Amino acid sequence: MLRLAALLRFGSGRRCRDPSGGARVPSLCSAPPPQPVIAAKEPFPVELQAGKSYGWCSCGHSKRQPFCDGAHKKEAPGLAPLRFTPARDGPALLCGCKRTRSPPYCDGSHKRPEVQAAPLPPRA
Ligand code: FES
Known part of the structure; x- marks a missing residue:
């Protein structure tokens, strides 16, 4: 019974393994991953x-936007930064709304009404 309670407590998102290191529980793994928060309504x-490795924040909680500061580990377990290495030097517009379909780059999705109407999370 204690084991079932632990499974249920840790059963959301990708935390679908028995916390004691046991078997994967497929029915718990089917839960959707946490959704990112909107860090900004513009890129x-x-x-x-070129050649440098970057970690783009995909959860929206990083205080070093648009790059990862590790906040996903506490704020959005199940989400991870997107690692990318640009092929050439130069300016880029990295997504701040976390709704792009071309991560890490802005694709204009921030202009959608639901993004523009969404509240921004409080920043410390
Ligand atoms: S800032 Fe996210 S698509 Fe433009």
Whole structure:
């Protein structure tokens, strides 16, 4: 019974394994992953360096937007940064709304009414 309670407590998102390290529970794994929060309603202009590895924040909780600061581990377990390495130096617009269909780059999705109407999370 205690084991079932632990499974249910940890059963959302991708935390679908028995917390004691046991078997994967498929019925718990089918829950959708947590949704990212909107960090900004516009893209972040950045200068990227060719060949350098970057971690784009996909959860929206990072205080180092648009890059990951590890906040997903506490705020959005199940989401992870998108690692990418640009092929050339230069400016880029990285998505701040976390709704792009072309991550990490802005595709204009931030202009959708539901994104523009959404509240922004409080920032410390
Ligand atoms: S900022 Fe997310 S698509 Fe433009």
